[in-house]
Amino acid sequence: MAEMLRMEGISKQFGTFFANHDVNLDIQEGEVHTLLGENGAGKSTLMNVLIGLYQPTAGKILWRGKEERISSPARAVELGIGMVHQHFMLIEAMTGFENIILGSKVNPSFTIQESKDKKKIQELMDRYGLEVDLDVPVGEMSIGMQQRVEILKVLYRGAELLILDEPTAVLTDQEVEGLFDIMRSLTSEGKSVIFISHKMREVTKISDRVTVLRAGESVETLKMSETNGQELSDLMIGHRFVESVYDKVVAADKPMLELKGVSYHPNEKHGGLKDVTLTVNAGEVLGVAGIDGNGQSQLAALIAGLIAPEEGEVWRNGQRVSIYSPDDFIENGLADIPEDRNKMGLVGDMTVAQNLILKETTSDKFSYGHGLWLKTGAIQEYANEKKQENDIRCTSVNQTVRSLSGGNQQKVILARELEGNPPILIAVYPTRGLDIGATNFIHDRVIAARDGGCAVILISADFDEVLKLSDRIVVLFEGQVMGEYPGVNPPIDQISLAMAGK
């Protein structure tokens, strides 16, 4: 195998901070090379250097043995480097075909030569098994197909090296298999893939070699055949990683939250709920598994009181809910770890302290006269206490919450929501985008809340997370509950099938 790319001693400095420090990476022709690392380990920076968005502070890049300065993304494309971003860069109103040719210089003709271009795209599709409906607007495609459009887009531009940034995050198990097939057919033709993922199961399955990054430095490059998941995890976090294991409980039949035949926009496959019935008892975790975009957001919004069901009833602590407003739900003991922490959970430009007391500003503890004068001192003191308790890492509680890392932001939300032992907790994708350490911390806290008698409903697209935490599991598919399964020895194959609607 010939060497395709070599990045030598790459450093990227921001101010005095090194996002990458002396990183080495080499890619052979025809391999799947995984880039593994926690958040902030420097994966994105390294890739941004490679595709010409950043100029490295030091180090050099050799492309097929020749030193190159990748001065712009356009230059990277010229060389044959293409990136499929985690968040797709597609225009939803345009068709697959239009998205693929958009902005490309492959066909220099002034007019769009549709049949000629399509023929070329069709060839690529046949060659690599990329099945795409070219004439359908991207917005109407499944996520998997959108991803294939993205891959076609970079192949059409002549990419030899494809960078796939967390490509499996949004896919079903079957779609992941399909993607892996595509990756294999790409590498068999001598193209190479840089695969970025957190999911160890997938990494061990598809990689030829793995480069581990930690704190901006490349720790080691290993052949997958000579290593295993445990070793990679240890390398990634820098010490032996011990994952917590939680006991499963069978809670007493004390329903805290019940949904009875609830529907919301029932005809929408990816944004509705259809006749959903489920119960969460005090002192248990009900896990809602399913692929992203099967009604999870609506279920979460409904339980938080943000939307009202069109049909069906919601019962809370034995009483039927009549008012659907977040205010009322919070009043009745709902704690909410929302789906999007920056957008829904935190007021980014306010301080850590202010975010910690966000819902409590009229309480006697933090103000005189029900909010007429805020007690700055008491707020500070409380915030510092919570900072200690929850290991929120910040220089000061008067720092804007925006400047914290994702894991610490989530800890702020958790600290706020779990204050005063709420009877009901809804956690939606609570560890999305967090590193292993923060994930473990969040899991510990959720389980501690459960053990304290809280009824927890966990909605997550991370199947492993659902399996790890849930005492009971339901599967959501196209807005419907596909079945209920025990948390102890869950029938994994059955649940996987249910997640795909079978």
Place this chain on the structure above:
Amino acid sequence: MATEATAQAPKAPKVNKFGVFQRDKIISIIVPIVSIFLAFVVGGIVVLCLGKNPIEGYGYLFSGALGNAGRVAQSLQSACPLIFTALAVSFAYKCGVFNLGGEGQFILGACATMFVLETTGVEGVPGILLGILVGIIAGGLWGLLPGVMKITRGLNELITTIMLNYVATLLMNFMYSKVLHDPDSGNLQTMAVADSVVLPKIDRLHIGVIIAILMAVAVWYVIYKTSFGFKIRAVGINPTAAKVAGFPVKRLVLLSFVISGAIAGFGGSVDLLGRQYRLMTGFGSGFGFSGVAIALIAQLNPIGSMAVALFFGMLTTGASSMQVGIGVPSAILDIIRALIIIFAVAGMAMMKLPTFKNLLNRRPMDQEGLMPPTDTKGDDGSSLKPEVSE
């Protein structure tokens, strides 16, 4: 971008109690001051180009504005309406509402005061109180209108508030040309308000100025010290999170429209009863937009708005002295005012540039758990990932 270092960069080993957070505050005070200085320098160059001596000119400007007690009083009184309109803008903007209708609300407040005093004929202190109350209500209602349109129909308040300014101006026109037209005057104006409802004066200074200053303190208190203000600010920064946190977002937005309008209407009443005494062509003209500029220069801080408004009032009063003194058009002062705005806005934008922040953050990042500069945040999925364009 993370604010991870202290102002006292190389020396300080630890972030002290104030540290980096204090630094941002200091910057926000320094920027307007430097902007004013630069504006005067550039304005001086313009004066030089006209062949006059800028130093001498500025001498006349300041002596004209502050030379004796009477001039100081006049400066303060010119500032008074600007304080109100600037506070109106600041308050609304804190809730994410861009109220450009300060002028209309100001005018309508004055119209309502005039109308109620002329029609009821209430005199003395009750007349003043009644007039001001009606002015506040009218301003509030004029603010409520665009608020309702925004909340129920999603109409952009930038447009509706400006449009309502014209409506208010024409309503006032109708007042002074028809309804309350002064028959003894050939000009288009109303009769003057009765002497007994003119705001009391301390020496030559009407008490409206004191009311304006108290108002600034009150707005500061509400925004920064109460739970209500806290919620208003939260809604202004992130309405979605505020909604999830159980805040009545729509009600708060609507209230901020009303309060903002009420403040401006209050200003209109005060200016009518304290300084102008009658409605006429040009009453309140430009105050709304001056208010916007002042609030932005002061970075929406109520106390800062008051300070900047006082300065603008001074410029207005000193302008004619400068004109007479060295024979340059008083429009020079308009140029300076505009330059202040440009420099202040540019200055604040510059402070947000990554290169500039890096200059300030010269200390190595040694605090655990802090975000590295935004660019590495990609793993979180939260930072922007530019498209690979060709």
